[in-house]
Amino acid sequence: MFREECETALAYALKKTLPEIKVETLSLSKPPNIDFGQLASSLCFEFARKLNQKPIALAEHLVRAMRKSSFSLIEKVVAAGGGYVNFHADFPKFSALVLSSVRQLNFEYGFVKTDCPVEVIVEHTSVNPLHPIHIGQARNPMLGDALARILEHRGHAVSRHYYIDDVGRQSSVVAYGYAKLGEPQPDEKADCFVGKIYTITSCIVELNRLKRALELAKTVSPSDDVAKINKDLAEWMSVAAELEEKFPALFAKLLAKIGEDENPEEEINRLNRAYEDGEPEAKRLIRKVSEMCIQGFRETQERVEVRYDSWDWESDFVWSSQVSKVLQKLQTSPFVYTEGGVLEFDAEKVACTLNLKAKLGLREDYEVPPLTLVRADGTTLYTTRDVAYTLWKFNRADRVVNVIGMEQSLAQLQLKIALYALGYSRYADNFAHFAYNLITLPGYKMSSRRGRYITFDAVLDEAVERAYEEVSKRSPQLTETEKREIANFVGVGAVRYALVDVDPSKPVIFTWDRVLNFETNSAPYVQYTHARACSILRKADRKPENADFALLKEKLERELVLAVASFPDAFIEATEYLKPNLIADFANALADKFNTFYNALPVIKAEPQELSDARIALTDAVRIVLHNALNLIGVVAPEKM
């Protein structure tokens, strides 16, 4: 509203003073400082040269030409800073408008609905059912869930999907090991149990393979190959030593049982083929292990309140022949060829033929690598199956957002190109890969295959434990139950916030103090600020019925009103550019301003009561906006802590 009024005023002045100049867009921007008003135009700098005048003279000229009598929300317009035209809002009116609007819309404030709501599928997490979710992967559900929440609040119909990748060879590895153990019931959290079996089995099988490769290489291959194999062997031997030390009983048992097989690798490949073919015994076994692991995932996800609308089994797409149908269709296109018994997809040819490179943001001279669709043994590859899955998704939604690590960017690009090749350009246009960078540990990369990872559960446990110590220290008067409850949402909130707060494209090195931060720029800080606002309102114990917003004259108060007023813009930006981290930053910045205000000015005891009431209304608005912002990133907004 204020923006529109400023634009109208500026356009009017321009037309009056400089009718010969045409401007398409009057881009008004937020000045860096409240003293420069609330909106500013820098267009005088652009025209000054053309008109051979000084920018400031031009700005003054424009200001004089404005029709002041038509101002409503504008208090005054000033030429300043060498050539800016600064618009100052009429704060009493502006504050009254903003604060009453927040109060009225309450927990809907800021969630501006889109003009064209669509059905959106957000696929996220999709950790393979082989081991617990580790901290490197936990960034995914935090981002994915925040995205889903944001899109939902924008008015879209959002469906959260988890893609269970049970068709890869690793699923056969863990199922093979599990069968060797005699299919025991887990004696601990199921995904941890599965994770151990996976890592140990995988290690033993790899050692076995390398040893046999070495024998072969000694007789026929050059010494380079032998050296390479020896190096790998040494690495896996050290992994084996680590695992044997950590889990001696399980390791010994798997070693003995797997040792009974002449060629474990062959057994695993056979199981993998049998599973893709849908043989009942293979299905029973692999599904059993996968389900077990997923049960563990659900427990973890429940702790952080991340839930899914649909769990989609990759194998279902293979068995239901949706994958083979896609393959058939692709083969009728001119973009598929056979080479050495394998089926290849010529993504480069598609990109050239359909003239996609500019559209996809690729350089014209960049050659898109081909994608292998089918192995020589007839089994399919991950991306091939993902094409079928993507088509299935578009039967249920208009838009698809895949939250997948950036290391899969090429595969996601090839997938998108495959959609174009199949003639589904509308799907391809509405297909987005939301890429995020890896979380690494200081010094080494997390590796599920090597069993080197910190689980998400362990991080949550530690965070909650640390939060409990903090609560006990800071609020000893609380009951044990209250402390536990607070510790939980503070600990979980801290982790969620820490993983959403940084730009997804930045690599993150995991350190405990990054996620266990309870000070400024963290969930606990924002939560604390929210609780503080609640506390004031509780103590005030009255509705701000006699508020006089003209009394909110302090710079701090005005900055707060402005921050509250800018929440809808921040929300829209976060949604349209898929940037959940903006919400975390916004919440933190608002909390900062509120705490400064809190320390500097009394609310309840302010005199006269009209001022006190205005400040109560302001506090209430801050409370609502903090609540709404935290809600978008899945962090609890507590009334006490």
Place this chain on the structure above:
RNA sequence: GGGCGGGUAGCUCAGUACGGAUAGAGCAUCACCCUCCUAAGGUGGGGGUCGUGGGUUCAAAUCCCACCCCGCCCGCCA
């Protein structure tokens, strides 16, 4: 070799899509502030060649070109 992402204070990061006013926070460090609405807080100090070098512009952390460093990808893995 090619492609993609990142490089901003000692450390962790905002800001870059859409160029604008003194480049912002936090941590750490030093000095302060609870007879007062929650001190998980606030105030103040010190700390910057915005990777490097060119270019475009009235104006560049932001746009263009080249180069350097780190990570990822270029697989009949996922």
